[in-house]
Amino acid sequence: MPASSIIPVDAQPMRTLTLAMAVMCYLATLALGGLMLVEAAVTQWTSGMTSQMTVQLRPTSGIDLSAETEKALAILSAAPGVLAARRIERAEALKLLEPWLGRTSVLEELPLPSLIAVAVDRTRPPDLAALERQLSANVRGVSIDTHARWQSQLIRTASTLRHLSLSILALIALSATALVIFATRSVLDANRGVIEVLHLVGAQDGFIARAVKGRFLRSGFLAGLLGTIGGIATFAILGLIGAPAGSSTLAEASTELLIAAPSVALATYSVFLLVPVCATLLSLVTAHLAVMRQLRGV
Amino acid sequence: MVVRFENVGLRYGVGPEVLKDVTFTLERGSFSFLTGPSGAGKSSLLKLLFLALRPTRGLINLFGRDIASLRRAEFPGLRRRIGVVFQDFKLLDHLSAYDNVALPLRAAGFRPDSYRSNVKELLDWVGLKGQADMFPPVLSGGEKQRVAIARAVVAKPELLLADEPTGNVDPSLATRLLHLFQELNRFGTTVLIATHDPHLIAGGTLPVLRLEKGHLN
Numbered sequence: 001m002p003a004s005s006i007i008p009v010d011a012q013p014m015r016t017l018t019l020a021m022a023v024m025c026y027l028a029t030l031a032l033g034g035l036m037l038v039e040a041a042v043t044q045w046t047s048g049m050t051s052q053m054t055v056q057l058r059p060t061s062g063i064d065l066s067a068e069t070e071k072a073l074a075i076l077s078a079a080p081g082v083l084a085a086r087r088i089e090r091a092e093a094l095k096l097l098e099p100w101l102g103r104t105s106v107l108e109e110l111p112l113p114s115l116i117a118v119a120v121d122r123t124r125p126p127d128l129a130a131l132e133r134q135l136s137a138n139v140r141g142v143s144i145d146t147h148a149r150w151q152s153q154l155i156r157t158a159s160t161l162r163h164l165s166l167s168i169l170a171l172i173a174l175s176a177t178a179l180v181i182f183a184t185r186s187v188l189d190a191n192r193g194v195i196e197v198l199h200l201v202g203a204q205d206g207f208i209a210r211a212v213k214g215r216f217l218r219s220g221f222l223a224g225l226l227g228t229i230g231g232i233a234t235f236a237i238l239g240l241i242g243a244p245a246g247s248s249t250l251a252e253a254s255t256e257l258l259i260a261a262p263s264v265a266l267a268t269y270s271v272f273l274l275v276p277v278c279a280t281l282l283s284l285v286t287a288h289l290a291v292m293r294q295l296r297g298v
Numbered sequence: 299m300v301v302r303f304e305n306v307g308l309r310y311g312v313g314p315e316v317l318k319d320v321t322f323t324l325e326r327g328s329f330s331f332l333t334g335p336s337g338a339g340k341s342s343l344l345k346l347l348f349l350a351l352r353p354t355r356g357l358i359n360l361f362g363r364d365i366a367s368l369r370r371a372e373f374p375g376l377r378r379r380i381g382v383v384f385q386d387f388k389l390l391d392h393l394s395a396y397d398n399v400a401l402p403l404r405a406a407g408f409r410p411d412s413y414r415s416n417v418k419e420l421l422d423w424v425g426l427k428g429q430a431d432m433f434p435p436v437l438s439g440g441e442k443q444r445v446a447i448a449r450a451v452v453a454k455p456e457l458l459l460a461d462e463p464t465g466n467v468d469p470s471l472a473t474r475l476l477h478l479f480q481e482l483n484r485f486g487t488t489v490l491i492a493t494h495d496p497h498l499i500a501g502g503t504l505p506v507l508r509l510e511k512g513h514l515n
Contacts, residue, residue: 006404008392197388200348201449202378203405204371296370 006198006211007191017183018219018226021283024176025227025275026234028169032271033235035165042158046151047122055085055116058141069114072139076118079134081126088115176279177286180216184290187212195295209291213284220283224276232272299362300324300457300488301347306356308342316342318512320356324457324490329483331499332492334509340492341385343509344459347490348382349373361456378406381455381487383463387446389434395421395441396430399448406453413452420448423478425471439466447475451482458482460491464498472498 055072059065069087076085088096093115094107101107120126128146135142188195198208301324308317316339324330332340345351346358349365358365360376368376381402389398396417403413421430424444434442443466450458458479464472476498483489490507493499499506508515 006390006393006401193388194390194392197390198401198405199374200350200377200382200388201402201405202374202453204374207405207407 007187007194007208007215009187009212009215010190013183013186014215014219017179018223020179021176021220021223021279022226022230024172024179025224025279026230027227028172028278029228029231029272029275030234031165031168031172032275033231033268035162035169036268036271038158038161038165042154045154050125050147050151051120051122053118053120053128053147054145055118055135056143056145057114057116057139058143059111059113060141063140065114068139068141069116072116072135072142075134075138076116076131079126079131081121081124082131083119083121085116085118088117173278173282176282180220180283180286181290184212184216184287185294187215188291188294205292205295208295209288212291213287216283216287217280220280221276223283224279227279228272228275231275232269300326300328300360301490302357302359303346304357304359306346306353306358308339308346308351309354315354316512317346317353320509320512320514322507322514324488326456326488327483327486328505329480329489330491330505330507332490332507332509333494333499336494338509339512340509341461344382344461344490344492347457347459348380349377374405378402378453379456381450381453381458383443383446383450383458383460385461385465387434387442389442389445389449391434394431394433395426395437395445398434398445399452401449402453417448417452420452421445424448424475440468440471443467444471444475447478451478451487454482454485455487458487458489460489460493462493462495463491464493464495469497 055076057065057068057072073085073087076082090112093112097107097110097112128144132144135144195208301322303320303322306317306320307315309315320343332343334340342351346353347360349360352365361379363372363376365376390401393401399421400410400413400417403417404410418427418430421427424447426441426444426448429437429441434445437445443463447460447463450460460479463479464475467475472495479489479491491498
């Protein structure tokens with residue numbers, strides 16, 4: 001006879017608990033997946049930003065913009081930490097403005113600044129302050145755009161999303177704990193007579209707790225497994241059917257998360273596997289503590 | 299000395315005292331009867347003995363320990379030294395007769411292999427060989443009582459308490475069960491049997507504790 005069968009547990013309440021826990025685990029998987037999508041997107045965007053910067057020379061009367069640009073290119077090319085410095089030709093700069101101003105002849109007459117795209121070594125970035133001082137001293141009308149403002153805004157947004165996901169996960173864990181405590185109390189209340197007999201024949205609280213928590217272990221594991229499979233299926237469906245027009249990035253990201261790069265997929269599944277593991281541990285530990293606490297009051 | 303009661307009083311809530319100034323001792327290896335009319339307090343006294351209740355006043359000493367000084371964690375260890383046959387049997391309906399009898403051994407942490415033959419032998423001895431796999435709801439009153447007795451003695455307790463252990467069995471089985479208690483007693487178990495049955499007490503050689511209106515005579 002297995003230890004768990006010493007304390008009879010009604011199948012119906014346990015099924016309800018398993019179902020409720022499975023929904024929690026499903027939401028936890030979605031929150032974890034969302035967190036990973038945000039992390040991946042932020043990493044991708046920030047790596048692009050930190051490896052590039054733009055040097056701009058404003059057109060001013062009396063200045064030979066082309067000669068100043070050449071001077072700036074020479075300084076940038078010689079600077080440590082700069083991998084490459086490339087002049088953005090006027091045609092290319094006009095193309096960048098097209099989305100805002102359209103394709104119009106007015107653009108041809110616009111006095112555009114001279115732009116230099118600078119590729120930066122992320123492992124040994126240049127001393128931007130020194131570089132800016134050197135450029136300002138030698139080149140007229142120059143300024144550096146390091147994209148720092150965009151980057152900090154992006155990091156702030158990502159951080160908010162990260163905290164939001166973690167808060168959702170914490171709330172889910174809290175709700176699941178409350179559910180298990182409630183279910184454990186129900187089991188003990190329904191088995192007062194059995195527990196009395198077990199105490200009278202010399203059973204320790206730990207023996208009774210082991211008999212009860214076996215059922216919660218199974219319930220937690222099953223719920224975790226079902227919820228995780230449901231969550232993975234949701235991301236897979238998102239990736240397969242694609243998202244509505246205009247938000248295909250989510251579909252691409254979902255596909256990337258699950259099946260694209262093996263290393264990414266491996267990390268994803270490893271994180272998702274934490275859900276059934278955590279659900280099982282949470283059920284086990286909570287049920288044990290709830291039983292021990294309630295038995296101390298007997 | 300296994301049991302010592304000194305001026306023990308017990309009341310339930312704010313009701314009257316059901317046990318008043320009860321004082322007695324049970325020596326190791328003794329065999330005693332506890333008798334008295336219904337409502338005299340026999341079951342309450344047994345409950346104090348198997349630590350289901352605490353006295354309102356007085357001193358109870360079990361196996362040399364003052365129970366007032368016991369910590370909760372020490373109760374299981376002490377209860378394992380006591381076998382109890384309850385008047386209402388207190389069998390677990392969802393467990394078979396075999397599993398009910400084996401319960402104290404399981405609770406004490408013994409492996410099933412180590413007690414299987416002992417439990418079967420004991421069930422055979424109380425005449426329940428064929429009922430080992432049956433569940434209490436389908437057993438007769440007498441069969442339940444025998445399962446309860448087997449459960450009480452299976453761990454060879456130092457103190458055996460029985461509340462009307464022969465109330466639901468025929469006279470010949472009652473005599474056999476009494477012999478079982480006497481056999482345990484010969485091996486050193488202290489036995490206290492609470493009973494109404496004058497035939498069980500007949501003979502007059504064994505000590506009898508008589509309770510009347512909460513007083514022990």
